[in-house]
Amino acid sequence: MTANPRARRTQLLSTYGIGGLFPSETTSFMIAGLDEWRAESPLVSEPRLARSLGVLQLKSPPAGSKRDVPVIRFPEVQICTSCRRIGTIFDLSRDWNVAKCAQCEAKADLTPFRLIVTCRRGHIKDFPYYEWLHKGTPGAGVKHEMRLKALGRTSSLADLVLQCSCGVTPRSLDGATTLKALAPFGKCSGARPWLGPEYTQECAEIPQAVQRGASNVWFPAVRSAISIPPYSEAVAKFVKRHWKFFEDPEAVNARLLENLASEPGAKFTVAELASEIERQRGEDSGVEIDEEMLRRQEYEALLAGFEDDGKTSDFVCLKQELDPDLPSLVTEVRKVTRLREIRALFGFSRLDGVTDLSSDALCALSHTQKNWLPAIEVIGEGVFAAFDRAALAEWAERPFAQDRRTRLQNAANRRAEEFGRIEAPQVDIVKVALHTLAHVIIDQFSLDAGYPAASLRERLFVDENMAGILIYTASSDSAGSLGGVASQADPERFADAMREGLTRLSWCSADPVCIEATGSGVDALNLAACHACVLVPETSCELNNVFLDRALLFGTPVDNQESEGLFSDYPR
Known part of the structure; x- marks a missing residue:
């Protein structure tokens, strides 16, 4: 399903990204995978970063009121704030899109269950509240209407008590978040709801219960790069943005370049456009770029410096004299009056932050291989x-x-x-x-x-x-x-x-x-x-x-x- 909670573009990479939980009013949603996103987002030009992540393009997350980023309701288990019944939203409201209890006269709001279950490979599902209370299978034919009673003494899990109409002894949630608490209920389900209910995996991990709003439920895997010459130049971004017109050498002729250079507000000459097209066409996309190489290239660019050429470069780095009072360890200082940083989300993890592309704990953003990743660009100085x-x-x-x-x-x-x-x-x-x-x-x-x-x-x-x-x-x-x-x-x-x-x-x-x-x-x-x-x-x-x-x-x-x-x- 889709909803209309609002988030800034930066939050879709750092706080509420794919697979993360997005609180909205009294309910909670999970951001769906890239397969469900609308792919018409603006391009973010940074070839070095894209190549290092094995994709062709980086795109800005959608923003606005068009509901371009779909979500699913998670967790599905809800609690009525009045009668305290527990169940899925459909069990309690008879409508997947209405978070109101239809089982009590108050028609009170439904709120998500406080605990969820996850594992170190990123799988996630609802807390097994039924199994936690019953510790086994009760007799057949017995009706089970469960409630979660809040004792009200403190806000701890020990004050939240599960009850069932079958007469089983009530049990609090105290101890549910300990490391091996869910071991009696079997191995991890392998559920990946952000991709869809059918995309489960085999998993031998013992799942762990965590608080729904805990900080270890979602760790983004983000790689960033500083845009450096020639990629930081306006002409490079212009050519990259319109590459579909320049990709075929036979389609690029003097007439096309002259038209582009003579348009109102044009900033580039025919020679500049031709030179940049040739440079980008000659780039060796087969050379692997890792994060260490990104850093080395940026380090060299910062040392070399770059004066403002009046062509709206995104990288201006000016050499400074060294004050004699500086420690002798300092060999160079640069004033970076303008820089552009690009940050791309390439995965996420749970319970423990993982940024290794080859790790099986790094969760995929889509169930099919995409040629793009979500990214944002920010302008700064330093x-x-x-x-x-x-x-x-x-x-x-x-x-x-x-x-x-x-x-x-x-x-x-x-x-x-x-x-x-x-x-x-x-x-x-x-x-x-x-x-x-x-x-x-x-x-x-x-x-x-x-x-x-x-x-x-x-x-x-x-x-x-x-x-x-x-x-x-x-x-x-x-x-x-x-x-x-x-x-x-x-x-x-x-x-x-x-x-x-x-x-x-x-x-x-x-x-x-x-x-x-x-x-x-x-x-x-x-x-x-x-x-x-x-x-x-x-x-x-x-x-x-x-x-x-x-x-x-x-x-x-x-x-x-x-x-x-x-x-x-x-x-x-």
Whole structure:
């Protein structure tokens, strides 16, 4: 069925995407798969990102009042707010489209059941309330009219009690969300309702009950890219948008190009159009692009810089002089006055965030292979800083850095073993240090530039050959490109931001507990990091606020290691 709840385009990738639950008034819906979407959405031009995800096109999610994004009602199990009867919406209202109880005089609203059932492979279904209460099969011929009584003492599951007219002993929902609580009721059903009732899978997982509104019900798998030259140029987007006219070489002639160049408001010459058509036609689509290659290309573009050529480029990156007060580790600073970020949704997971394209825990967006994925584009600005990779490599080999790396690696190994993963992520201690520094700068920019921290984002460029961080805004509202963040790249301002940020974050109100922590955060994947110092809003962090350690920047008083941090000698 379809409904008319409203959501912004960005929410259809980040909050209420395919397979996710969308609350609307007193009911709840699930966003249906791409097979049910209308595919006439505007194109989002970014060939690099599309190729890295194995599709031909990226398209903007529909928005407006045309009901272009279909939904299904989920969960199907409902509760009458008056008589407390439990059943499907049809059982209680006799109409799949009307969420009103027809079984009681009050004709009260129906609300979704509080619990749902899911597994680590992303399958999802209604909570087995009948089996939970009866713990077996009652005698034949007995009528079962079930109700959910709320004791009203607290809002906990222990205060929600299932009752049945068959006379079975009432049972609360207490303990239903524990790990093995549903094991007596069999294996996972393999249901994928966002694709349709017929698209089930074999699944040997033990399902787990979770709260319907819990944050682990849906984790988006999103890959992003910064549009860089030549893809960021207006002529490249124009040609890509009209590629169906240029794809056939025999159809492209001088007359066609002259007509396009002479139209009112035309921005490109015949030569520019011909050159771009030839470039796009000559691109080797057989070369695989992964996320590491995307980052390397962006890093090189940021280092190279790009002046505004007056042709409405989506990438303007200006080289800045280095203030003498900057730490010697900083080798380059760039003022990025304009950038365009594209984010594409290529899957989702449940219970545990998964972004690996090859993982069987990554849920498909459609039951048939599509040549496009939903994506959004946002315009922003920012500051890029590059660091001395050789100096960072030398520091990373010191005993202090290696000891911190070993602690984080052990935590990552335990997490992988607990969740049954084949291989744990390898901890790069340089990346952890620069990640922590990025959070310090986000926190300082939010004070200096007056931006909310949630409107700032980080982008890390770290491997054996590169070391850099980009702090930028990429927001669909007015906080996206006001110029306040890019202005922080001015030599004196950036030096002040580094000094003040490092000074403030060199201590924490939770010290000495924080700086001496041997494991904190989700699955102990942080060391010296807490909400009082370097943790930032989840939307700002690429790594979900894990792999952070403030001691890498400032050292730690444990065993007199205050001088071992990257910036221990930097005057604060």
